[in-house]
Amino acid sequence: MRPIAVIGPTGTGKSALALAVAERLGGEIVNADAMQLYRGMDIGTAKLAPEQRRGIPHHQLDVLDVTQNATVARYQQDAAADVEAIAARGCVPVIVGGSMLYLQSLLDDWAFPATDPAVRARWEQRLAEAGTAALHTELARQDPAAAATILASDGRRIVRALEVIELTGRPFAASAPVIGAAPRWDTAIVGLDWDTDLLDARLRQRTETMFADGLVGEVTTLIGAGLRTGTTAQRALGYAQVLAALDSGDDGSAALEPTFVGTRRYVRRQRSWFRRDHRIIWLDGAAPDTVAATVRAWRDVS
Template identity: 70%
Template structure:
């Protein structure tokens, strides 16, 4: 089959291993859909698979941005869709893997992004820099109460984008939301999750391993390359906390704890987001036969109506 498979869900559930297993069995190539793994040099803190662990399987959309560049959903949409279609044209199966929620929608759903206006955006970014997220949130609440209620009041970058869209289009931010329907290319969407207590323990272990494996040193090496100037990269969970530690905001133990808490909070958001999507076929990351279970779902979903009637007369 060449129909794409998307492996989505919360962080630390085991998506990467499942994606590798599926790609091996289906002659696949992997397309990353984790926004922070787009950045060169951000390896430890994003749990990016080292080259030696990729089993010789081609990976796309890894290490494609400098840390000073701003990752955007719109730019990702264009290049990732081209990657998926090129993989299918080669007769291989695209296996899309990651947990960046809006990036998943941009790739799989009909989503046309409003144009940008550098002057409008710069004006609101100045407000954000000088007066903080509270001021931006108040402005958004006045311009678009629905958007203000749905966007986290700490997500300054998204609030700036909402204000830009409202000012550009004269319409609510929700008017530019993606249209949910049949996934692009007939993609089979698999969601990987785990029991909450088990997942929290995995996040805790993963956080400890990152710090023990040199996350602080990785951040120190990225600072001369412009990490502090990056609008997106410097806000990544783990990197932001280490930067604060290096600035003597708190000690290393607190940086680690804040990274764990930030990851756990993000996982809850991911779970809530993906659980709302009725197209997702959920699997248990703790299933000892996970790859077989997932492959059975993929093959069942890929049968034609005629095959279905033969199997279930």
């Protein structure tokens, strides 16, 4: 059973398309959205509620507490096991999401550079003492190319890059996996996107709906579950903005506009990443029958 991957920027309708394709082909869903791995992070990640899943099994949803750190390596291992188990049952694995590294690691079976807890701890201590800006400056000194591709606010990735540079003695990019000639399992990769103006309007509506549906209340509940102590979950779009608004004394509503702006910026990054992959068959989200087009792409892959 050849898998289908439905990928693309946030807000393009990937979940709905994947669900319809799985229903048509007798498939099961494998999530590839890093933040949907977390229990309780539902509204801000647009996670389908159980009653919306049409009885179709979903995998890699709600597998982590917000106090745990999601990692690409662990996701790759667990999601690959799900894909192979689904195929062994005679069903079609339908992989869906927009988390770039997670998708690429799964579809290209990436091998990750080694890690050393002592080296990592030392850089994390430097991060805690000096802050992200100082550590980003250090990364720029050691590896300007890596610093150019990693946000100065992304402390976790800065630490990882410095760890790899120290362990390998080579630039961080030298250890970066590459896009292969053919995807793992001969997966058909379908990309969903919209005209930029139309997608911006969808993102605006999506953000407003999340806040109307209770995103602030969801964040408040998750704070009680330890959201602030987890490195990964608290940085999720929407959640980070609400936390910042609450910390400033606001009721959380001031986070709406920064969430929309941040999401739109993230979409630009996703587009840039995914457009490098020559294997993706792109579909217009406004087209009348993306389900049929996705099924055709799956059947035509060789």
